[in-house]
Amino acid sequence: MNKHSIITIVAIIVIILPFAHSGLSIIGMQQLEYRWDSPGQFSFFTMSNDGEMEFCNPMPFWISFQELEIIPHYQASSLGSFSVEPTTVNPMSSTVQEGVFLSEGLSAARHIFMSLDFEFNGGDIRLDPNEFIVVVRADMPILGVIPYSTTTQISGFDFSRIMNSENLSCG
16 A cells, blocks of 8 residues: 555544544434432432533443533423533443533522422422423534534423433443
8 A cells, every 4th residue: 555545544534533423422412311410319409509410321432512401491481501511421431520500580490490399209289290391402513613402302200200310321
C-alpha cells in the first residue's frame, strides 16, 4: 500500500468518527436509563431542591449529551426545569451527575409537587394527576454545532416510577 492510500484512509476515518459518535449518541439516547441517585427516594419536591441522577448506558458505545432537561407541567403550565449539564456515559456502565432545578414560581411549584407526591404515595387526590405531564428533553448537537434534541413526554406518575426504579441494566 502506498503512502497516499494510507493518508486517504486515515483522513476518511478522522472525518467519519465524529459523525459516528454523534449518530451513536442519538441512537443510544433512546436506550439510556436513568433514575434518582437514591433508589426509591425520589419525589418531585426533592427534585425541586436540586439533586443527583444516575445514568446507565446499556449500549456497547459511549453516549454523550449536551444537556438533559426535565420539565414538569401541570395544566399545560411549566413548573420549572431540572437540568443536568454535559455528560458522557461509558459503555455498559453508569455515572451520577448533579442537576439543578430552576423555576420562576418556586413556591407554587413546590406546593403542587408536595400534593402530587402525596397522591402518588397513596394519599387523597387533591389535584388531577392526569394533568401532570413531564417532558424529558436531551440536547445532543451533531459535531458540537448542529442542534439536535430528542423529546419524550410521559405522565408524572410514570416518571416518578422510573425515577424510583430499584434496578438499572448497569447495576
